[in-house]
Structures are given as C-alpha cells and as structure tokens.
Amino acid sequence: MTAQAEIERAEETETMTVREAIRMALREELQRDEDVYLMGEDVGKFGGVLEVTGGLWEEFGDERVRDTPISEAGFIGAATGAAATGTRPVAELMFSDFMGVSMEQIMNQMAKMRYMFGGKTEMPVTVRTTEGGGMGAASQHSGTVHAWIAHFPGLKAVAPGTAAAAKGLTKAAVRSNDPVFVFENKMIYEQQGEVPTDEEFTVPLGEAAVEREGEDVTVVATQRLVGESLQTADSLADDVSVEVIDVRSLYPLDTETIADSVRKTGRLVVADESPLSYGVHAEIVSRVQEEAFFSLDAPIQRIGTPDTHMPFSPPLEQEVLPDGDDVREAIKLIT
Amino acid sequence: MADYTLETEEGRREALRRMLTIREFDSTAGDYFADGEIPGFVHLYIGEEAVGVGACAALEPDDYIASTHRGHGHCIAKGLDPKLMMAELFGKQDGYCNGKGGSMHIADVDSGMLGANGIVGAGPPLATGAALSIDYDDREQVAVGFLGDGAVAQGQVHEAINLAATWDLPAVFVVENNRYGEGTPVEEQHNVDDLSDTAGAYDIPGVTVDGMDVTAVAEAIEEARKHARAGDGPTIVEAETYRYRGHYEGDEQPYRDEDEIEKWKEQDPIDRFSDLLIDRGELTEEELEELRTEIEAEIEEAIEYAQDAPLPDPSEAYEDMFAEMPPEIERFASQARADGGSLGGDRR
Numbered sequence: 001m002t003a004q005a006e007i008e009r010a011e012e013t014e015t016m017t018v019r020e021a022i023r024m025a026l027r028e029e030l031q032r033d034e035d036v037y038l039m040g041e042d043v044g045k046f047g048g049v050l051e052v053t054g055g056l057w058e059e060f061g062d063e064r065v066r067d068t069p070i071s072e073a074g075f076i077g078a079a080t081g082a083a084a085t086g087t088r089p090v091a092e093l094m095f096s097d098f099m100g101v102s103m104e105q106i107m108n109q110m111a112k113m114r115y116m117f118g119g120k121t122e123m124p125v126t127v128r129t130t131e132g133g134g135m136g137a138a139s140q141h142s143g144t145v146h147a148w149i150a151h152f153p154g155l156k157a158v159a160p161g162t163a164a165a166a167k168g169l170t171k172a173a174v175r176s177n178d179p180v181f182v183f184e185n186k187m188i189y190e191q192q193g194e195v196p197t198d199e200e201f202t203v204p205l206g207e208a209a210v211e212r213e214g215e216d217v218t219v220v221a222t223q224r225l226v227g228e229s230l231q232t233a234d235s236l237a238d239d240v241s242v243e244v245i246d247v248r249s250l251y252p253l254d255t256e257t258i259a260d261s262v263r264k265t266g267r268l269v270v271a272d273e274s275p276l277s278y279g280v281h282a283e284i285v286s287r288v289q290e291e292a293f294f295s296l297d298a299p300i301q302r303i304g305t306p307d308t309h310m311p312f313s314p315p316l317e318q319e320v321l322p323d324g325d326d327v328r329e330a331i332k333l334i335t
Numbered sequence: 336m337a338d339y340t341l342e343t344e345e346g347r348r349e350a351l352r353r354m355l356t357i358r359e360f361d362s363t364a365g366d367y368f369a370d371g372e373i374p375g376f377v378h379l380y381i382g383e384e385a386v387g388v389g390a391c392a393a394l395e396p397d398d399y400i401a402s403t404h405r406g407h408g409h410c411i412a413k414g415l416d417p418k419l420m421m422a423e424l425f426g427k428q429d430g431y432c433n434g435k436g437g438s439m440h441i442a443d444v445d446s447g448m449l450g451a452n453g454i455v456g457a458g459p460p461l462a463t464g465a466a467l468s469i470d471y472d473d474r475e476q477v478a479v480g481f482l483g484d485g486a487v488a489q490g491q492v493h494e495a496i497n498l499a500a501t502w503d504l505p506a507v508f509v510v511e512n513n514r515y516g517e518g519t520p521v522e523e524q525h526n527v528d529d530l531s532d533t534a535g536a537y538d539i540p541g542v543t544v545d546g547m548d549v550t551a552v553a554e555a556i557e558e559a560r561k562h563a564r565a566g567d568g569p570t571i572v573e574a575e576t577y578r579y580r581g582h583y584e585g586d587e588q589p590y591r592d593e594d595e596i597e598k599w600k601e602q603d604p605i606d607r608f609s610d611l612l613i614d615r616g617e618l619t620e621e622e623l624e625e626l627r628t629e630i631e632a633e634i635e636e637a638i639e640y641a642q643d644a645p646l647p648d649p650s651e652a653y654e655d656m657f658a659e660m661p662p663e664i665e666r667f668a669s670q671a672r673a674d675g676g677s678l679g680g681d682r683r
C-alpha cells in the first residue's frame with residue numbers, strides 16, 4: 001500500500017513531529033497494556049537526552065518509566081530476562097553506538113533464547129535507539145549500526161522515515177512477541193508529518209511504503225534520506241519521474257514492494273546512512289537482482305556513508321554524510 | 336511448598352536422591368560423550384551437587400533459576416526430567432529444546448529454568464530480568480542467578496547485581512566457586528579471598544558457605560530468599576565447592592594434579608550427606624544401595640529413551656526463530672518441507 005493511501009484511510013490525523021509521534025506511540029501502548037514499561041538511562045524525570053520520553057514519567061510514574069544505572073549490558077540483559085518471564089519491557093539505548101556495550105546480551109541471549117529453547121519462550125522486548133550524523137556529535141554518538149541487528153538472526157529491525165511510520169512501527173514493535181529494534185535517526189525528530197491519531201494504527205513489520213509514485217527511477221531510502229529523497233524527487237519532477245519508497249522495516253524486508261517498483265521503473269538507487277560495505281544496501285541490491293534482474297535498465301546506485309566513522313568538524317561531517325544531493329547525482333547518472 | 340526441603344525426613348531423602356541422580360546422569364553423559372554418541376561439548380557438575388540441590392531445596396517450584404555452562408545439575412535439582420534432558424544431549428526432537436540447545440543450553444521456562452548458558456557471566460543479567468518481572472507484577476517469587484568463580488570477573492555480572500541491588504529486586508546470586516575458571520585457578524583471577532566480599536560494593540549481604548555441605552547451602556539460600564521476598568534486594572552467596580572433572584570432557588587438565596582432586600573427594604558432598612542421614616538413623620546402608628540401583632536404572636532408561644527418540648526433521652531447523660516467522664525464513668522452511676525431510680539439500 002502507498003503511504004498516502006494509509007494516511008487517507010485513517011479517519012483522523014494530526015500534524016506532529018517524529019519525536020511527538022514516537023512519544024504518542026509509547027503513551028498509547030503504556031495506557032493499553034499494563035505489562036508494558038519503559039526503561040533506560042535518563043528516560044524518566046530527565047525525559048530522555050533527546051527528549052523522546054518527556055512527560056511520560058510524570059504521567060505514569062516510577063514503575064512504568066524506569067531510570068536505570070549507566071550499564072547497557074545490565075539493563076539490556078535485564079530486559080531480556082524480563083521479556084522471557086512475562087513482562088514487556090521497552091528499553092532505550094541512548095545512542096546506538098552504545099550497543100556494543102550490551103552486544104553480548106543482544107546477540108547471545110535475546111536473539112537466541114527462543115530458538116535454543118525450542119520455541120518454549122517468547123521474547124517481547126523492544127529496544128529503541130538513536131542513530132545518525134549531522135549534529136557534530138562525533139564518532140561515538142553518530143553511528144548508524146542498524147545493519148548489525150538486521151543481519152543478526154533472531155532480531156527484527158525497523159527504521160522509520162516519516163512521523164506516521166515512527167508511530168506505527170513503534171507500536172507494532174511493542175506489540176510484537178519478537179525482539180524488535182527501533183532505529184530512530186536523531187536528525188528527523190523535528191521533521192513533521194501527518195500522523196493517524198487512531199490508537200489502533202500500527203505499521204506491520206515487514207511492509208515498505210511507496211511515499212511517492214513515479215515511472216522512471218526507484219529510490220529506496222531509509223530514515224532521514226526518505227525526506228531528502230522526496231525533496232530531490234520534487235526538484236527533479238520536470239525532468240524525471242522518481243518513485244520513492246520508505247523501507248521502514250529492515251528485517252523482515254519487503255522485497256515485493258521494492259521489486260515491483262523496479263519492474264515498473266527499471267532503475268534503482270538505494271539510499272541508507274549506514275556504511276556502504278556489506279550492509280543494508282548490499283542486501284536490497286541482492287534481493288532486487290534475484291527478483292527483478294531482467295527489469296533493470298541501468299546499474300544500481302548506492303548512497304551511504306563511505307566506510308568512515310562520522311567525523312566531528314562540520315566540513316568533514318558534511319563530506320561523509322549522505323544527503324539528497326547525492327541521491328540527485330545518482331539519479332542523473334542512470335537516467 | 337517446595338518440591339523438597341531439608342526440613343523434613345522425606346525432603347532430605349529427596350535431596351539425596353537428586354544429588355545421586357545428578358552424579359549418575361553426568362557420569363553417564365560423560366561416558367556416552369567419550370563414545371561419540373553425544374555431539375558438541377559437555378561440562379559436568381560432578382562434585383558440585385550440594386550447591387544446586389541445596390539451593391533448589393530452599394526455593395519454591397515457581398522460582399526462577401538462570402544457570403551456567405555446567406547446567407545439568409541445576410536442571411535436575413530444579414526437577415527437570417532426566418529423560419528429556421538426555422534426549423536433548425543426544426540432539427533429539429523430544430529433548431527439552433527440540434535438539435536446538437544441547438548440553439550447554441537446556442532450558443524449560445515453564446519449570447522456572449531460564450537456561451544453562453554458553454557464555455560465562457550471562458545468566459545473572461537474565462536473573463535480574465526475571466526478578467524485574469516478579470517485582471513489576473508483584474508476584475511471590477525470587478530469581479536465582481548461578482555463576483562460576485570465573486564469571487565474577489565479567490562486567491555484565493557486576494552490572495546485573497548493581498541493577499538488582501539499586502532496585503531492591505528479589506534476586507539471589509549464587510557463586511559456585513569450584514576453584515577453576517576454565518583452566519585457571521581462582522586465586523589467579525581474583526584478589527579477594529572470599530568472592531562474596533564483592534557484596535560490600537553493592538551494600539548487600541554476602542556470605543561464603545561450605546559448598547560441599549548441602550544443608551549449609553540450603554540454609555544460606557533460604558535466608559537470602561527471605562531477604563529478597565521482604566523487599567530488601569539481592570544477596571551474594573558463595574558456595575565453596577570443587578569440580579572433579581575437567582572444564583569440559585576431554586580436558587587433559589595440565590593445570591592441576593590428582594592429589595588435589597583426591598583431597599577434595601574426602602569431602603564428597605554425597606558421601607557427607609548420606610553419612611549424615613545414616614548417622615541420624617534416617618537411612619540405612621541397604622536403602623542407600625537400593626536408591627543407587629534405582630537411579631542407575633532411571634538413567635539407563637533415560638539413555639534408552641534418548642537413543643530411541645527420533646532425530647528432528649531437517650525442516651525443524653527453521654522453526655522457533657520467531658513468534659511470527661518472516662518470509663526470509665519461511666522460504667527455506669517450505670522448501671525443506673517440500674523436500675520431505677531429505678538431509679542437506681539445496682540452500683536456495
């Protein structure tokens with residue numbers, strides 16, 4: 001379904017930011033299900049360092065919105081053990097770069113327990129984390145690591161590109177009985193969009209959205225690059241008709257929507273902020289080649305972070321950070 | 336009430352039965368591993384029976400435990416069925432984990448057993464999490480995290496205990512000090528003499544008990560359980576015990592000599608407990624022999640069950656990954672089902 005159709009189907013929408021959409025999702029899920037609670041560093045009284053959970057502690061109290069010690073392995077491990085024993089924790093990892101600190105509990109416990117136990121436990125844990133460069137936060141607070149999780153068997157990963165997707169995916173993650181990571185790009189928290197206010201609105205895991213229909217080239221984008229690709233598509237509208245897809249769910253990945261689009265346009269640009277080698281881009285390109293190789297009229301183009309860390313100094317950061325201009329150049333190269 | 340408690344004659348006899356069952360299960364598993372019938376690695380609990388049995392004797396049936404590499408003993412102490420455990424060791428469909436876990440990962444969450452664990456120090460965070468669920472839901476349980484002396488050096492263990500302590504969660508951390516972290520003596524891994532001394536850093540109780548004495552272990556865990564249930568948070572209980580076998584079966588153990596092992600065997604936890612019961616007139620030598628014979632037959636039956644149990648169909652390799660299976664896996668699952676279970680086959 002196209003994103004526009006999803007919004008039109010919704011009876012009521014409100015204009016809000018991505019940050020507000022995620023907060024709305026968390027509030028609604030806390031209200032809906034008493035098994036759900038939030039935990040993480042400074043998510044409570046402080047409201048989250050990027051202010052996503054602001055106001056929820058005041059509304060729901062200490063039991064439902066829990067500040068943890070600074071100990072990612074400890075509280076991600078505790079969230080894992082709690083999920084296996086009947087509650088539904090939503091843990092916030094302040095910056096995705098800190099995931100390394102807790103990776104043992106993520107990859108060997110959270111991801112493997114259900115399988116190794118022969119399916120005899122559920123793992124209804126959600127991990128929210130922030131990604132991305134653009135704030136001058138330097139290498140240890142700007143990483144885009146979602147390929148690690150999307151690559152690792154036993155985990156599901158989503159990465160919204162719009163405010164509506166942010167609400168719908170967050171709610172779907174909380175409701176899922178599988179471990180789901182929600183990767184929020186910190187540079188789109190202020191981005192506005194129409195968001196369904198229906199408390200039952202969710203975006204199913206594994207469904208991409210066609211955000212803009214076009215005929216000549218498909219841009220498959222994630223997170224911040226969805227918005228930038230839409231702007232680029234608008235600016236090129238007189239010359240080339242660009243279809244823009246928000247991937248939304250990295251694992252499971254909606255191969256069908258992407259391949260259908262490429263069958264129509266014959267051209268593909270993949271835009272994702274993660275490092276280019278061995279990652280999300282490669283996976284999308286591989287699937288398109290498997291499904292729609294004979295529909296391709298031009299070489300597939302990849303836009304991402306060169307295999308560098310995110311530098312601190314603004315001109316350096318701007319140099320490596322992919323944006324809409326890179327998408328424009330890629331489109332021009334193959335049309 | 337607990338399944339068994341050291342406070343009644345019947346319970347003490349059951350505790351002895353479980354200790355004997357662990358010893359027989361593990362020595363038999365060692366034999367079948369040596370014969371090549373059990374794949375992978377096995378890490379045996381022989382010599383440490385008083386710790387698992389003492390701890391579980393002080394727990395209620397619905398309390399949780401998170402275990403270690405050396406998990407067979409904890410499983411039996413918690414009441415898991417040796418037949419299904421052995422089937423798991425043999426990689427059979429009827430094993431506790433449908434043949435996907437093996438020796439290092441036997442688990443049965445319905446019995447409160449949150450898994451043996453192949454990662455040193457990974458169990459305590461899971462126990463803290465189970466204690467979080469208990470606390471969140473106001474349930475009347477506790478969660479016990481077992482860890483070895485080697486795991487005390489792991490960062491995530493510290494984080495887990497600190498979190499449980501700051502939140503006053505109903506958890507107990509049981510350090511099984513069996514003198515070796517894999518092949519390195521405990522003295523070379525820690526500066527403190529008593530590993531329970533670390534409790535001071537969390538401002539929680541820490542005790543060191545004779546881990547070859549099932550009664551001493553049970554009393555310490557009972558106290559820790561009461562403390563946890565009163566809302567006063569976790570306790571660290573160090574049980575000083577000894578690993579009779581190598582780190583894993585096949586370990587040639589260049590790091591210790593036979594004399595040391597023999598010296599510890601003089602304190603054998605099963606002999607000590609059975610002697611105590613005989614001295615008290617609660618058990619006769621003949622009854623002990625009968626018990627041993629019964630248990631040998633039970634483990635023999637477990638072996639037969641495991642040998643006769645079916646291997647999993649290859650398509651089972653794709654089951655149990657997720658509550659909701661994604662198309663990425665479903666395509667392999669449906670292919671394997673279509674192949675009718677032929678081994679190997681095309682990966683695409």
